[in-house]
Amino acid sequence: MKQFVTIACFLAFFYNFLIAADDYVLGIDSQPNPNIPKGKLEKSEWKSNIFPGTTRDMAIYVPAQYDGKTPAAIMIFQDGSSYANEKGQFRVPVVFDNLIHKKEMPVTIGVFLNPGTIPASNPKEKGRSNRSFEYDTPSDQYATFLEKEILPEIEKKYNVRKDPAGRAICGISSGGICAFTAAWERPDLFGKVLSHVGSFTNIRGGDVYPGLIRKTEKKPIRVFLQDGSNDLDNLHGHWPLANRSMAAALKFAKYDFVYVEGDGGHNGKHGGVILPESLRWLWRE
Amino acid sequence: MNRLLSFLVLLFICTNGFSQDIPLSQIIIPKEDWKKASLNNIDGSFSAITSDSEGSLFLANSKTKSIFTIDPMNKVTEVVTGMSAQALAVDSMGGIYIASDSNIFYASKGNAKASKIIDGMECVAICTLKQGKCYGAAPSEKAIYLFEKTGAKKKVSTENVGVISLAVSNDETTLFAGSTDGKSVFTFRIEQNGELSAKDRYVAPRKPREGIAGSIPGMTLDKANRIYAATSLGVQVFDPTGRLCGVLLQPDFPKFADAIAFAGPDKTTLYALVGQKLYTRKILFPAK
Numbered sequence: 144m145k146q147f148v149t150i151a152c153f154l155a156f157f158y159n160f161l162i163a164a165d166d167y168v169l170g171i172d173s174q175p176n177p178n179i180p181k182g183k184l185e186k187s188e189w190k191s192n193i194f195p196g197t198t199r200d201m202a203i204y205v206p207a208q209y210d211g212k213t214p215a216a217i218m219i220f221q222d223g224s225s226y227a228n229e230k231g232q233f234r235v236p237v238v239f240d241n242l243i244h245k246k247e248m249p250v251t252i253g254v255f256l257n258p259g260t261i262p263a264s265n266p267k268e269k270g271r272s273n274r275s276f277e278y279d280t281p282s283d284q285y286a287t288f289l290e291k292e293i294l295p296e297i298e299k300k301y302n303v304r305k306d307p308a309g310r311a312i313c314g315i316s317s318g319g320i321c322a323f324t325a326a327w328e329r330p331d332l333f334g335k336v337l338s339h340v341g342s343f344t345n346i347r348g349g350d351v352y353p354g355l356i357r358k359t360e361k362k363p364i365r366v367f368l369q370d371g372s373n374d375l376d377n378l379h380g381h382w383p384l385a386n387r388s389m390a391a392a393l394k395f396a397k398y399d400f401v402y403v404e405g406d407g408g409h410n411g412k413h414g415g416v417i418l419p420e421s422l423r424w425l426w427r428e
Numbered sequence: 429m430n431r432l433l434s435f436l437v438l439l440f441i442c443t444n445g446f447s448q449d450i451p452l453s454q455i456i457i458p459k460e461d462w463k464k465a466s467l468n469n470i471d472g473s474f475s476a477i478t479s480d481s482e483g484s485l486f487l488a489n490s491k492t493k494s495i496f497t498i499d500p501m502n503k504v505t506e507v508v509t510g511m512s513a514q515a516l517a518v519d520s521m522g523g524i525y526i527a528s529d530s531n532i533f534y535a536s537k538g539n540a541k542a543s544k545i546i547d548g549m550e551c552v553a554i555c556t557l558k559q560g561k562c563y564g565a566a567p568s569e570k571a572i573y574l575f576e577k578t579g580a581k582k583k584v585s586t587e588n589v590g591v592i593s594l595a596v597s598n599d600e601t602t603l604f605a606g607s608t609d610g611k612s613v614f615t616f617r618i619e620q621n622g623e624l625s626a627k628d629r630y631v632a633p634r635k636p637r638e639g640i641a642g643s644i645p646g647m648t649l650d651k652a653n654r655i656y657a658a659t660s661l662g663v664q665v666f667d668p669t670g671r672l673c674g675v676l677l678q679p680d681f682p683k684f685a686d687a688i689a690f691a692g693p694d695k696t697t698l699y700a701l702v703g704q705k706l707y708t709r710k711i712l713f714p715a716k
Contacts, residue, residue: 261617262617263617264617264618268601269599269601275669276628280632347671375449379449
């Protein structure tokens, strides 16, 4: 009996991991190449006023090809540290090094933002995460944060493009819907969206987008959506259905979009493997 | 084998019981509904409830003008006499803060007579910090006060919208404040001196039905810092990051709860004050 319970517990806990094939392997463009120029990653911390009291880690990738004379494109990543990790599922700095060197995407400054935390006044206690509030809320607050705080900071330091087609925004899970929301609310700021296993579900009302897209005049946004058929199905919604519904709405409204569905779960494996291809598509002329 | 089993069960509880993606099915008990509270034939019209860390429920009885407790063994004791109340809170010493007739009173443990500590402050919700300070919601002033039993008071927040209910996170780092319009539960960072900062509309409850005034008159937390907010739609439950887990239906439809509190032997009984009647419901998760 105990053995049965143990096995049942094991299977229940690892169910999601067991049912998904998720056997994706990173390609050559996700591997470091010692023979090409390597960009630099500078880390810092940001204290926000738009999200009062929050602090967050931030990192800026500057490609070796950036000369300060020609305005560089800019791409902002939510949950930035996972995207910036050179040994992680996405390895954005490595992919950027490779694609920029091959001229398969423009010279692009990468901005990696973690969600905010409100530190506890008592140092013995944990801070409160502001992630869901910042990412899942379908409002213009996050776009305003980028517009008023982050973009000016980048523009102060670097010569970057200010046209929406020269700015992309990307995220995974709640960061995916956050990226879409920022462009949806402010297409004058962001013209390109890359969403990995995006949470277009009812976490905080984000399931409204398919309906909004269908009944709103088309906005000048290019959208790449990725999900997996074994993604989450929980109280907030069914991720694959939600992403399919987004794709159907984008198709209906004649957006420039791609939807790629693998067989993975709620992680960045598939999205990481197809990241080079996603970036080529997103940044194509 | 036993160790592995214990580990897996613990892992399951940690990853499910206290994780954020908790559906209602992991909060409510099947076939367990709201029940009218049986109060040992206490005849009363109740105007306020709260609970202490031991699981005792405190009730203000406006009919008998008294405040009494029901301890986890269901023993009823009158603790304060000669007082009705709009709001109650119990501090870590067992003393009771009472908002009554636009004044704040305090009755130390074992003292049936409450003393007035603040004159002219109309609070509809009070919550206490371990250090002895209290927050009071004064919606008529659209303000939150910080006060002490010495009578010292300070306005620590002024809102565009009034707040009508308050709850403090278990680690006392965050104050949750329910708005009078029912659209938001605001959060504040609690500074070391009790002052409030970093206000935001952290939680957005489901909107009330058309034509029904929205409000969040009562709020409490469970052990995992999930927020139970009494609203006109029912008791809306949010995870600690402010995401809606689900809605418990009204105890006495279409009437809704004015105040809620966890109490009972294992602190898994959710008490709801509806009008002047008290309802109870067992929940899977206890309060801290």
